[in-house]
Amino acid sequence: MKEYQAAILDYTKAIAQGCDDSLCPNYENRANLYLKIHDYPHAIGDISHAIRNFLAGTIFAFNIDQFRRIYPEYDGVADDLLCEKLRVLFNPQMSYMVYSKQFLVDGREVDDFVLPELFLKRGDAYADMGNMMKANREYDRVSAGYPKWAEHAFAKRNGKRVRVRQ
Numbered sequence: 001m002k003e004y005q006a007a008i009l010d011y012t013k014a015i016a017q018g019c020d021d022s023l024c025p026n027y028e029n030r031a032n033l034y035l036k037i038h039d040y041p042h043a044i045g046d047i048s049h050a051i052r053n054f055l056a057g058t059i060f061a062f063n064i065d066q067f068r069r070i071y072p073e074y075d076g077v078a079d080d081l082l083c084e085k086l087r088v089l090f091n092p093q094m095s096y097m098v099y100s101k102q103f104l105v106d107g108r109e110v111d112d113f114v115l116p117e118l119f120l121k122r123g124d125a126y127a128d129m130g131n132m133m134k135a136n137r138e139y140d141r142v143s144a145g146y147p148k149w150a151e152h153a154f155a156k157r158n159g160k161r162v163r164v165r166q
Contacts, residue, residue, distance in 0.1 A: 004033045024053060031121065040125045047122040054114055059090045060099070063107030070115075070145035079104060116142045116149040124165065139163060 011030035019026045031046035059067075064079055067086075074082050080100070087099040123138030139161065143150040154161045 004037050008033050019053075023057070027053065028118070028121075035121070035125060038128070040129045043125045044122055047118055047125065051115065051118050051122070054118065056090045058110060058112070058115075059086055060094075060102055061107065062103065062110050064104055066107075066109050066145055067103075070141045072140075072144070111146070111148070113149070116146040116153075120149075120153055120163075124163070127163065135163075 008030055011026050011033070014026045015024075015030070027046045027050040031043045031050065034040070034043035034046060064083070067082075068074060077085070083100045083103050084096060086103065087094060087096060091099055119138045119141045123135045123142075126132070126138060127135035139154065142153055143161070153164060155164050156162070
């Protein structure tokens with residue numbers, strides 16, 4: 001019915017009642033509405049919150065190599081310090097020994113569709129705002145961390161990566 005503002009209020013109420021786990025779609029759903037009304041700053045905030053919620057539920061399965069490809073801003077941080085930062089942020093109930101063994105040794109590549117789609121949405125919002133530096137940072141996360149997704153999200157034109165939107 002295109003009652004975007006009313007739907008945004010409904011999602012806001014639902015979020016206020018509790019929505020801080022990886023299965024809660026309300027932040028992403030509200031972000032989609034913000035995108036429809038071109039309220040990019042609020043959309044980016046909600047997408048960022050959805051990414052954090054998703055990572056909270058899945059970061060334990062990641063390995064450090066994939067995480068570093070997705071988040072190159074942590075390249076200067078030693079592995080053990082990065083591992084401890086993520087443990088404290090997402091799994092403080094776990095001992096460092098258990099968490100570090102999983103993240104630094106036993107972790108695997110996480111091939112999902114949720115996180116790359118969220119990065120693409122956030123990148124598209126930045127692009128629509130005209131901030132191509134931040135848009136490309138999000139697109140790089142997909143290209144580096146999820147190359148299979150990048151094949152469908154980007155095309156090469158004149159030797160440059162171009163975003164293909166659905």
